[in-house]
Amino acid sequence: METHRTLIHTTTIPIRWGDMDAMHHVNNTVYFRYMEQARVEWLECLGYAVDPRQEAAVIINASCTFLVPLTHPGVVEVRMYAGRAGRSSVPTYYELRVVGDETLCAEGAAKIVWMDPATGKSVPIPGSLRRLLAQDGRHAQEEGRA
Numbered sequence: 001m002e003t004h005r006t007l008i009h010t011t012t013i014p015i016r017w018g019d020m021d022a023m024h025h026v027n028n029t030v031y032f033r034y035m036e037q038a039r040v041e042w043l044e045c046l047g048y049a050v051d052p053r054q055e056a057a058v059i060i061n062a063s064c065t066f067l068v069p070l071t072h073p074g075v076v077e078v079r080m081y082a083g084r085a086g087r088s089s090v091p092t093y094y095e096l097r098v099v100g101d102e103t104l105c106a107e108g109a110a111k112i113v114w115m116d117p118a119t120g121k122s123v124p125i126p127g128s129l130r131r132l133l134a135q136d137g138r139h140a141q142e143e144g145r146a
Contacts, residue, residue: 004083004084005081005082005083005093006081006082006133007079007080007081008042008080008081008082008092008133009038009041009042009045009079009080010038010077010078010079010080011037011038011041011077011078011080012075012076012077012078012099013034013037013075013076013078014074014075015070015071015072015073015074015075015076016072017072019070019072020071020072023069024071025069025070025071026069026070026071026072026076028064028066031064031066031070031096031106031108032062032064032108034076034078034094034096035062035064035078035080035094035096035108035110037078038078038079038080038094039057039059039080039092039110039112042080043057046129046132048126048129052117053117054117055114055115055116055117055123055126056114056115056117057112057113057114057115058112058113058115059110059111059112059113060089060111060113061109061110061111062108062109062110063108063109063110064094064106064107064108065106065107065108066105066106067104067105067106067107068103068104068105068106069105070096070098070105070106074098074099075098075099076096076097076098076099076105077096077097077098077099078094078095078096079094079095079096079097080092080093080094081093081094081095082133085125085129085130085133085134087122087124087125088113088114088115088122088123088124088125089111089112089113089114089122089125090111090112090125090133091109091110091111091112092109092110092111092112093107093108093109094106094107094108094109094110095107096108114126
């Protein structure tokens with residue numbers, strides 16, 4: 001289990017009425033969307049926009065542990081952390097809370113892999129991103145607007 005985690009991005013997302021299900025809490029699939037939104041924002045603010053014609057980040061697995069239900073109305077805060085980068089991948093971790101409440105509502109993880117869409121094979125993480133991830137976290141937070 002990864003113990004090294006650096007906060008790299010924080011975002012807030014309004015909980016929409018349509019995010020809820022018949023149980024009157026946010027549907028489990030939406031938690032993955034919240035984590036995806038944080039991940040895409042972080043990559044885009046670093047200049048890595050999603051473009052199917054170039055090497056880009058994809059995820060190869062994702063998980064979520066649901067601890068306390070999220071409900072409408074509210075705003076969810078997603079904190080995104082990175083673990084130690086490998087050759088072509090980096091583990092990411094997520095904490096979801098309601099803004100103004102430190103209660104942990106859910107925690108998740110996703111492994112990001114850098115991929116060449118022409119071959120479908122993994123490729124090394126870009127050097128600039130690797131250097132950013134290797135820093136102590138202060139610069140990674142500034143660059144990722146954590």
